[in-house]
Amino acid sequence: MKLDSKIPEGPLEGKWDRHRFNLKLVNPANKRKFEIIVVGTGLAGSSAAASLAELGYNVKVFCIQDSPRRAHSIAAQGGINAAKNYPNDGDSVRRLFYDTIKGGDFRSREANVYRLAQISNSIIDQCVAQGVPFAREYGGTLANRSFGGAQVSRTFYARGQTGQQLLLGAYSALMRQVALGRVQIFARREMLDLVLVDGAARGIVARNLVTGKLESHSAHAVVLCTGGYGNMFYLSTNAASSNVTASWRAHKKGALFANPCFTQIHPTCIPVSGDTQSKLTLMSESLRNDGRVWVPKKKGDARPPGQIPEGERDYYLERKYPTFGNLVPRDVASRNAKQVIDEGCGVGPTKLAVYLDFAEAIQRQGLPAIREKYGNLFDMYRHITSEDPYRVPMRIYPAVHYTMGGLWVDYDLMTTIPGLFCLGEANFSDHGANRLGASALMQGLADGYFVAPYTVGGYLAGTKLGKVEATHPNFRESESAVSERTMKLLSVKGARTATDFHKQLGSLLWDKCGMSRNEKGLKEALSKIPEIREEFWRNVTVTGENGEFNQVLERAGRVADYLEFAELLLKDALHRNESCGGHFREESQTPDNEAKRDDTHFCYVAAWEFMGVGQEPVLHKEPLTFESVPLSQRSYR
Amino acid sequence: MSATIHLTLKVWRQKNASSEGRWVLYEAKNISTDMSFLEMLDAVNERLVLKGEDPIAFDHDCREGICGMCSLVINGQAHGPQKAATTCQIYMRDFKDGATVTVEPFRARAFPVLKDLVVDRSAFDRVMAAGGYISVNTGSAVEANTILIPKDKAEAAMDAAACIGCGACVAACPNASAMLFVSAKISHFALLPQGLPERERRVLAMRKAMDAEGFGNCSNEAECEAVCPKEIKLNHIARLNREFLRASILKK
Numbered sequence: 001m002k003l004d005s006k007i008p009e010g011p012l013e014g015k016w017d018r019h020r021f022n023l024k025l026v027n028p029a030n031k032r033k034f035e036i037i038v039v040g041t042g043l044a045g046s047s048a049a050a051s052l053a054e055l056g057y058n059v060k061v062f063c064i065q066d067s068p069r070r071a072h073s074i075a076a077q078g079g080i081n082a083a084k085n086y087p088n089d090g091d092s093v094r095r096l097f098y099d100t101i102k103g104g105d106f107r108s109r110e111a112n113v114y115r116l117a118q119i120s121n122s123i124i125d126q127c128v129a130q131g132v133p134f135a136r137e138y139g140g141t142l143a144n145r146s147f148g149g150a151q152v153s154r155t156f157y158a159r160g161q162t163g164q165q166l167l168l169g170a171y172s173a174l175m176r177q178v179a180l181g182r183v184q185i186f187a188r189r190e191m192l193d194l195v196l197v198d199g200a201a202r203g204i205v206a207r208n209l210v211t212g213k214l215e216s217h218s219a220h221a222v223v224l225c226t227g228g229y230g231n232m233f234y235l236s237t238n239a240a241s242s243n244v245t246a247s248w249r250a251h252k253k254g255a256l257f258a259n260p261c262f263t264q265i266h267p268t269c270i271p272v273s274g275d276t277q278s279k280l281t282l283m284s285e286s287l288r289n290d291g292r293v294w295v296p297k298k299k300g301d302a303r304p305p306g307q308i309p310e311g312e313r314d315y316y317l318e319r320k321y322p323t324f325g326n327l328v329p330r331d332v333a334s335r336n337a338k339q340v341i342d343e344g345c346g347v348g349p350t351k352l353a354v355y356l357d358f359a360e361a362i363q364r365q366g367l368p369a370i371r372e373k374y375g376n377l378f379d380m381y382r383h384i385t386s387e388d389p390y391r392v393p394m395r396i397y398p399a400v401h402y403t404m405g406g407l408w409v410d411y412d413l414m415t416t417i418p419g420l421f422c423l424g425e426a427n428f429s430d431h432g433a434n435r436l437g438a439s440a441l442m443q444g445l446a447d448g449y450f451v452a453p454y455t456v457g458g459y460l461a462g463t464k465l466g467k468v469e470a471t472h473p474n475f476r477e478s479e480s481a482v483s484e485r486t487m488k489l490l491s492v493k494g495a496r497t498a499t500d501f502h503k504q505l506g507s508l509l510w511d512k513c514g515m516s517r518n519e520k521g522l523k524e525a526l527s528k529i530p531e532i533r534e535e536f537w538r539n540v541t542v543t544g545e546n547g548e549f550n551q552v553l554e555r556a557g558r559v560a561d562y563l564e565f566a567e568l569l570l571k572d573a574l575h576r577n578e579s580c581g582g583h584f585r586e587e588s589q590t591p592d593n594e595a596k597r598d599d600t601h602f603c604y605v606a607a608w609e610f611m612g613v614g615q616e617p618v619l620h621k622e623p624l625t626f627e628s629v630p631l632s633q634r635s636y637r
Numbered sequence: 638m639s640a641t642i643h644l645t646l647k648v649w650r651q652k653n654a655s656s657e658g659r660w661v662l663y664e665a666k667n668i669s670t671d672m673s674f675l676e677m678l679d680a681v682n683e684r685l686v687l688k689g690e691d692p693i694a695f696d697h698d699c700r701e702g703i704c705g706m707c708s709l710v711i712n713g714q715a716h717g718p719q720k721a722a723t724t725c726q727i728y729m730r731d732f733k734d735g736a737t738v739t740v741e742p743f744r745a746r747a748f749p750v751l752k753d754l755v756v757d758r759s760a761f762d763r764v765m766a767a768g769g770y771i772s773v774n775t776g777s778a779v780e781a782n783t784i785l786i787p788k789d790k791a792e793a794a795m796d797a798a799a800c801i802g803c804g805a806c807v808a809a810c811p812n813a814s815a816m817l818f819v820s821a822k823i824s825h826f827a828l829l830p831q832g833l834p835e836r837e838r839r840v841l842a843m844r845k846a847m848d849a850e851g852f853g854n855c856s857n858e859a860e861c862e863a864v865c866p867k868e869i870k871l872n873h874i875a876r877l878n879r880e881f882l883r884a885s886i887l888k889k
Contacts, residue, residue, distance in 0.1 A: 051775040066696065067762050069802055070704040086782065122778070129778035131771045131831045133795040140785030158795060164703055165798060172770035179766040187759065210751055239698040273671045274639070278679055279700045380701065383719070383726045384673075449775045497686050499679075543686050548653065549752040551694055552686055 003256070003607060003622045006410040007111040012628050016115045019411070023458030031056030034460050037204055037219040039191045039246055041068035043163070043441060044424025045225030046170035047448030048456075052223075053177035055453055060217055061174070062189045062206055064241045069171040072227060072239040073444060076163025077284035077377065079147055079155035080127075080441040082120035087144050091152040093117045099150055100439060101629045103329055104404070104432020105581035105597060107259070107605070110628055111411060112429045119446040124156055126449055130169040134158050146327070147286055147437045155438045160284050160376045166441055170448070189215070190554065191246045193478040194222060194253045194420065201420035202468045205478045209554065212547040214479050216470040221419045221456055224250060225448070228403035228425040230263065232562045232569070233514075234506025236400035237269060237282040243558040247407055247426055248565050255415040256607040256620060258408035258428035260565070261573035264435055264582050265515050266401030267333035270384050270394075271353040280399035281384055283356070283377055285437050288326045290361035290370065291394070293317050293333070295354050299344035305355055305393050316340055324636040331434045331582045331595070332636060334398035338515045339593070341397075348395045357393035398515060402440060404431040404582065405572070408607040408622075412455035413447060416607075418463070421456060423447035428605065433581025486546050489556050494539030498556035501536050505562060508532075513573050518586040522574040526567065530614060533563040564613050571608075571617065578602045590633070599631050639671045642734040646681065648693055649741040651750050654757075658750065660739075663693075674717060674727040675700060675707065678740075693740075694753040700725040702866060705801035708808075709754055710741045715805035715864040723803060723866040743808035747815070747851040758804050760850040761818060767846035768839040769822045771831050790828050797824035799867040806861035806869075812853030817861040819847050820877035821869050827880055837884035844881055 008019040026034070034057050038049040041063040053059045063071060085091040096117040101108060124142070128134065134156050135143040147155035158165040177183040186206065193205040195216070203218035229244035230236040251257045268283045294313045301308065316336060318325045328336075337354050340346070347353050362370050367390065371378070378389045385395070406428040407415050413429070414421050424444040431439065512525035536559070544550040579588040579595035580602070588596045597603075605622040644665040651658030665681050672680070675697050682692035698706040707724040711717035717727040732738060740754065748756040786794075798821070806817035823840055826832030832839070855874060862871045 047775070054774045065698055065704070065706060066758055067802065069762075069765075070698055070706050072699060072704070075699045075701060075703050084781070122776075125778040125781045126773075126775060128781040128784055129771065129773045129831060131794075131826055131829050133791050133798050133825070133829070136786055136788045136791040138788050140787050141782050158798075161703065161799065164801070165795075168798065172765065173773075173775070175762065175766040176770040176772060178762075185762070187762075239704060240700060241698050274669055276669060276672050276676050276680055278673070278676050281701045379721070380726075383702070383722055383728070386728070386730060453775065495687075497683055499683060541686060541689070543689060544691055549694055549755065552692060 001416065001609065001620060003408070003620050004410065005109065005622055006412060007109065008411065012110060012114050015111050016118060020454050023454055024461035026457050026461045028056060032058060034058065035060065035219040036221050036223060036456065037062070037217055038223045038225060039204065040071065040225035040227060040426070041171070041174070042071035042073035042225060042227055042424060043167055043170055043444030044448040045071065046167065046174045047445050048223055048225060048423055048452045049183055050170060050173035050177050051449050051453040052456060053182035055457065056182070059177070059183045060186060060219065061183055062186045062191060062204070064188070064190050064209070066187055068174060068185060068187065069168060071167065072242050073167045073441070074164045075239065076441055077160045077282065078286040079145065079157035079162045079438040080123065080166060081147070081154050081438040082124045082156060082442065083117055083154060084121055084124060086142060087153045089152045091154050095152065096120060096154065098629055100430070100436060101432070102634060103434055103436040105434055105595065105634055106432065106599070106603070106626060106631055107262070107580050107624065108430055108432030109624065110626060115451070116430050116443060116446050119450045120442050122450060123442060123445045127166055127169050130173060132158065132165045132169045145286065146289060150436065157286070160286070160374065163441060166445065170445070191226070192249060192482045194250045195474050195478050196253055196417065197468050197472060197474050198466070200418040200465065203470060203475060205475065205482055210549050212545070212550060214482060216475040216479060218468050218470045218472065218475070220460055220465050221421065223421045223423060223452060223456065224407065224426055225423045226426045228406065229565065230400045230403050232506070232566060233400040233509050234503050235272065235277065235280050235510070237266060237280050240279070243561070244565050245558050245561045248561045250407060250415065250417070250420060252610050253417065254610070255417045255420055256408040256609055257405070257568060258605050258607045259405040259572065260569040260608070261513070261576060261583050262404035262433045262581065263400060264330060264402040264404060265334045265398045267330055267337055267398050268356060268396045269399035270381065271348060271350060271397035273350070281380065282399070282401060283381060283394065283396060285330065287356060287374060287377060290373070291326065291356040291358050292360060293326050293354055293356055295340045295345040295347060305347070305357070314340070314345065321636045328636045329434060329436060334515055335584060337398055353395035353397045355393035356396045358389065359393070362390065402435055404428065404433060404435055408605065412458065413451055414455065414459065419459065421452060423452055433583055486553065486557070489540065489542050489553060489560065490546060492537065492540050492542070494541050496539050496541065498540055498542065498552070498559040501532065501540060502559045502562065505532060505566060509566060513570055516584045516586055517573050519574065522570055526570045526574065529563065529567045529570065536560065536563055568608055568617055572606055575619065576602055576606065597633065603631070639669055642668050642670060642729065642732065644668060644732060645737040647737055647739040650693070650753050652752065654749050654751055668729050670728070670730040672729045673700070673725060674711065674729065675725050677729055694755050696755050697725055702726045703801060705803035708743045708756060708803060708805070710743060710808060712739055715743065715808040716866055721866060721868050743804055745807045745813035745852070747813065748804060748807065760852070761802050761804065761815070763850060764815065764819060764843055764846045765822070768835070768842035771826065772835060784830060786829060794825050794828040797821045797828070797869065797873055800869055801867055803866065805864045805866060807852065809860040809864040810853065811858055811860065812856055814855045815847050815852035816855040816874045816877065817865065817869055819843050820873035823877045823880055824873040827876060836880065837887055840877065840880040840884045841888065
């Protein structure tokens with residue numbers, strides 16, 4: 001298989017324009033003859049489905065929750081980037097592009113990232129027109145703030161609920177299309193297989209989570225917008241139903257999986273408090289604009305934070321990174337927290353935390369100003385910990401948050417399966433080895449509002465697709481394979497729950513493939529996964545039946561997929577013997593313990609081909625070339 | 638400080654939409670007070686699964702109070718004992734050792750039970766489809782800063798837009814009215830210039846859809862405001878009523 005990224009020729013600035021012109025158009029009268037399936041209703045899915053429906057296509061939308069409005073994009077707090085340069089502080093499309101390439105540690109495609117930066121401004125226009133209540137200045141113009149790793153103020157926000165407001169905007173556009181009859185919503189459905197006919201994606205098999213029945217749907221193209229796989233680690237900031245199943249089943253049908261080891265560990269989360277915890281809650285990194293990160297200088301210092309004098313505190317980010325201070329990118333902030341904790345300076349009952357302190361900001365700006373900016377986040381912290389962050393510093397610890405890896409896509413966001421597109425967090429395309437804050441919302445909406453509507457159309461106009469109904473034998477074949485797997489899960493009747501296996505897998509991955517990784521640990525984890533998987537299929541217990549609402553069965557199916565996918569993630573991490581962004585290999589660091597890239601050997605996208613469960617996957621390399629931003633070692637000092 | 642408590646749960650169990658429901662008692666032993674309410678239910682469910690019994694079905698997703706998926710009535714209160722919190726933000730430190738805690742689904746004619754504590758809230762989506770949007774196609778927006786919105790207007794719109802669509806307002810209302818939910822959306826758009834072109838059409842259509850779904854009338858009980866996890870205020874209902882009256886008079 002030869003990977004063709006289909007990056008258009010010519011100067012960077014004009015690539016997208018020329019490409020849009022070169023894409024074939026579907027005759028307006030013919031659009032209604034095409035059916036498109038969109039799976040997932042986060043920012044990417046909702047915006048793509050609404051925009052495709054506006055163009056006249058018939059769209060079927062599937063979501064796992066009870067309503068499209070609940071997808072996990074809703075939980076994004078901090079904001080969305082755009083190169084508007086409203087504050088006149090030196091921002092531009094080029095700077096947003098540059099920051100994203102550099103922030104991603106030179107493991108993303110220049111052409112894709114440049115397009116993302118170009119589109120960013122139209123996203124803000126679109127969202128404002130939909131009535132998204134962004135924060136405003138007194139003069140009525142839009143407000144901006146600086147955000148994680150950026151030296152300009154380019155982040156637009158709606159209090160600490162930006163993801164919610166953007167998603168409700170996209171959801172409202174989607175519901176308008178429902179009313180107009182161009183979108184059909186299938187809620188409480190889980191995609192369990194992708195169906196190919198003559199090598200092209202022609203539909204899906206989904207389980208109706210209320211009745212347990214399998215439903216087949218045919219289409220001319222399938223758009224996966226099913227998010228990331230951070231939940232594989234068991235504890236993460238993801239919602240409970242976020243999972244890898246849709247992507248993984250597509251991978252098993254031939255879509256290559258790119259850079260699975262690029263996972264983002266977010267530095268500002270509420271620490272783990274016990275072994276019954278089900279998730280970790282993110283505290284927006286916008287807090288790092290005003291909060292100062294510190295630990296006691298003395299190891300094992302058990303005094304309450306208020307009793308530790310200034311001189312005995314180590315503001316380690318400000319000390320080590322005077323230029324960026326508390327605003328260093330996420331991977332750098334997380335690794336440094338781990339480092340001070342490993343050295344014995346952690347705080348709180350578990351010692352697995354550092355302080356994020358607002359005392360100075362409250363003194364300088366006043367309590368009302370801090371409350372206005374972060375009130376809901378402070379409330380959230382208080383709910384969970386029963387501590388008041390206005391009085392005592394927050395305790396924070398890194399947690400799995402986002403996955404930069406995902407299905408490999410070309411410039412059109414099409415996977416290696418013709419007709420299967422992949423948008424948002426589910427693809428690998430724009431963030432390289434580390435995503436900058438406030439860029440996930442930007443990418444999801446760029447893909448959905450402004451890229452897929454052109455490129456999906458280009459595919460449909462330029463491809464001869466025969467008539468395929470859901471009665472086609474390939475759908476029957478998929479349905480029986482899915483049923484067989486379900487019946488197998490129900491028939492084991494072992495002694496351990498799927499959750500128990502999930503916890504075991506999660507803690508193994510967190511230990512061996514979390515914030516820092518080494519060859520020995522990765523090999524150890526790789527040797528254990530097949531054992532856990534074997535025990536799972538011999539000893540899992542799933543109650544109830546297939547033909548009913550069965551949350552135990554849903555969960556077991558997802559854990560079974562994690563147990564296959566984990567091996568690929570570990571293999572990718574093992575093969576990439578360099579550090580870059582969120583992937584920190586202990587064997588590859590600078591004298592200052594920073595991530596050290598190896599551009600001679602690893603300046604490529606690793607795209608893996610599925611060869612069977614437990615079989616060695618085949619690695620395909622897409623070389624990355626940097627023409628506009630010269631390769632350089634990141635430095636935030 | 639963390640402690641361990643024992644509770645008795647009195648839980649509504651119902652196999653599916655067409656079967657009869659009943660109360661079932663469960664022991665919840667050795668519950669850490671640091672656990673969230675849903676983590677406590679997870680623990681009870683894990684024990685049920687190991688005994689081969691059908692665990693208690695309940696809706697949940699983000700577990701941080703923003704997706705609106707969780708939906709329980711705990712001791713008679715939608716989203717439990719804390720003000721301005723969703724069920725997933727309730728912690729066991731709010732419960733006394735040895736207490737009996739009743740757990741039941743949101744109850745309303747428009748929210749049929751699907752299983753145990755899980756209800757069907759798709760009526761909200763249909764009300765939204767009737768008019769909960771501004772009709773603007775992708776690509777036809779003007780430059781964002783050409784629409785100037787006073788800061789206080791934007792803040793007030795945000796107060797309304799903060800609604801998470803959980804349906805607690807409906808569950809708490811003796812009439813199972815959806816007025817708080819609908820008014821939050823009406824207010825959000827009525828406060829913004831972008832919402833004005835469809836002002837009359839929107840309020841008439843959404844009210845009509847709300848009635849068609851079987852939600853009751855508002856009789857100013859204010860129970861909705863009391864349980865709303867996002868503290869959506871009653872004055873939005875007043876605005877909805879004004880908007881409705883205005884639109885009805887202007888209707889040709």
